[in-house]
């Protein structure tokens with residue numbers, strides 16, 4: 462079909478369009494606009510409006526396949542078409558820009574955009590700050606650094622999905638619970654790693670039984686998935702029986718800095734993350750909670766180098782793509 466790509470993104474940079482219920486789109490990396498398919502894709506938060514651009518042809522109205530979910534209207538300012546999409550209720554709609562052909566008396570479609578309307582979802586994170594492991598390591602993180610330095614980054618990444626992360630519970634873990642646990646040593650066999658993760662799952666459940674809460678263990682050094690002298694990119698997402706594990710890789714240091722364990726066997730999702738500079742940690746935690754929300758749980762990663770779910774942090778991308786939104790928003 463001709464003219465499918467007439468919709469383009471509208472980035473407002475400063476957030477200047479955020480007045481009222483209009484979503485701010487600070488940059489392309491935090492935009493849900495995905496132009497990869499013939500019909501571009503965008504999310505709108507329930508009860509909000511999202512502006513996109515429409516090339517200046519001659520559409521006179523927007524038709525929605527699911528007006529209960531989303532509708533749109535053309536706002537023409539100084540010859541430039543902007544389309545204001547309103548998210549009414551969770552669901553998917555195809556919006557088409559159309560005009561009536563004067564001779565044929567039929568709608569001519571200029572372009573189509575696919576819209577997912579996202580319901581507000583709050584994700585509760587529990588933080589376990591490890592004060593003493595077998596090597597005596599103590600994490601440098603605490604509740605206020607998580608709150609002030611890490612969570613804002615997470616919320617920026619997932620805002621277009623209408624997901625908000627909040628710190629639910631946190632604790633400095635009593636040394637007696639962790640002083641025999643070895644988080645730091647590399648070159649572990651599967652039984653040793655599995656034993657540690659099983660212990661963390663149990664300690665997490667002792668602390669908070671809710672299976673929907675994400676348990677995050679902050680440790681100074683996480684070596685459990687490190688293999689000395691090995692190209693760790695080969696170890697992505699290997700299953701550690703009985704808990705499937707998705708490992709996040711830090712390159713080029715051949716060091717695994719975070720891991721996510723999918724919910725199962727009577728426990729909720731579990732993340733282990735090691736101390737790093739703030740910018741790296743916030744990026745990595747956003748990546749790991751993506752796994753905890755169900756993204757790439759089979760050991761694969763996004764193929765887009767600018768994606769938050771790319772396998773390595775070489776590009777520090779923060780973008781979510783259509784399939785990612787589909788999964789976290791529509792639970793598909």
Ligand SMILES: [Zn+2]
Pocket residue numbers: 707708709710748752762771772
């Ligand atoms: Zn990963």
